[in-house]
Amino acid sequence: xxxxxxxxxxxxxxxxxxxxxxxxxxxxxxxxxxxxxxxxxxxxxxxxxxxxxxxxxxxxxxxxxxxxxxxxxxxxxxxxxxxxxxxxxxxxxxxxxxxxxxxxxxxxxxxxxxxxxxxxxxxxxxxxxxxxxxxxxxxxxxxxxxxxxxxxxxxxxxxxxxxxxxxxxxxxxxxxxxxxxxxxxxxxxxxxxxxxxxxxxxxxxxxxxxxxxxxxxxxxx
Numbered sequence: 458x459x460x461x462x463x464x465x466x467x468x469x470x471x472x473x474x475x476x477x478x479x480x481x482x483x484x485x486x487x488x489x490x491x492x493x494x495x496x497x498x499x500x501x502x503x504x505x506x507x508x509x510x511x512x513x514x515x516x517x518x519x520x521x522x523x524x525x526x527x528x529x530x531x532x533x534x535x536x537x538x539x540x541x542x543x544x545x546x547x548x549x550x551x552x553x554x555x556x557x558x559x560x561x562x563x564x565x566x567x568x569x570x571x572x573x574x575x576x577x578x579x580x581x582x583x584x585x586x587x588x589x590x591x592x593x594x595x596x597x598x599x600x601x602x603x604x605x606x607x608x609x610x611x612x613x614x615x616x617x618x619x620x621x622x623x624x625x626x627x628x629x630x631x632x633x634x635x636x637x638x639x640x641x642x643x644x645x646x647x648x649x650x651x652x653x654x655x656x657x658x659x660x661x662x663x664x665x666x667x668x669x670x671x672x673x674x675x676x677x678x
């Protein structure tokens with residue numbers, strides 16, 4: 458089934474491209490043919506079942522990474538250029554953190570205490586750098602509502618960024634295979650591959666799909 462909104466069409470086009478890249482283009486046609494539900498969340502559940510039946514776990518992760526929403530490159534070009542000159546990961550990581558802080562303070566209307574919380578816990582685009590690994594914890598999509606409730610199901614709903622699945626959160630519904638969240642991890646993979654001009658590996662360390670409080674991704678540089 459194809460949704461009418463442009464975002465869904467774009468997402469499914471990226472899914473098709475990801476399957477084509479690993480030599481499984483025909484699987485996309487099978488997915489469209491076999492998943493007939495009009496329920497968006499159920500569509501994604503069935504998608505992950507089909508991927509699990511036909512792909513290795515490594516292939517699933519690559520395909521889902523290819524579906525990610527990506528950071529605009531105009532704001533990253535100067536960081537990439539600095540890395541090309543210096544090859545200094547801590548330096549460019551600090552540049553990314555500074556840029557993120559300027560943006561997120563204004564965008565989410567955060568105060569000093571909230572900004573300190575993000576820094577100390579490695580929440581946001583830059584994450585925390587340890588040796589050559591970055592541990593990035595996503596910030597809640599609805600930041601202020603997330604921190605205003607103690608209801609865990611509501612927290613999950615306010616936390617999740619994905620418009621394709623987050624509607625199931627807060628309803629105590631069955632969750633989706635956490636490998637789906639490599640779609641979100643692909644954001645960081647693309648970001649650091651752009652900056653370093655080298656392939657990087659990403660790994661989901663925590664996911665609200667697995668009952669964790671946050672989604673955390675390790676980026677191996």
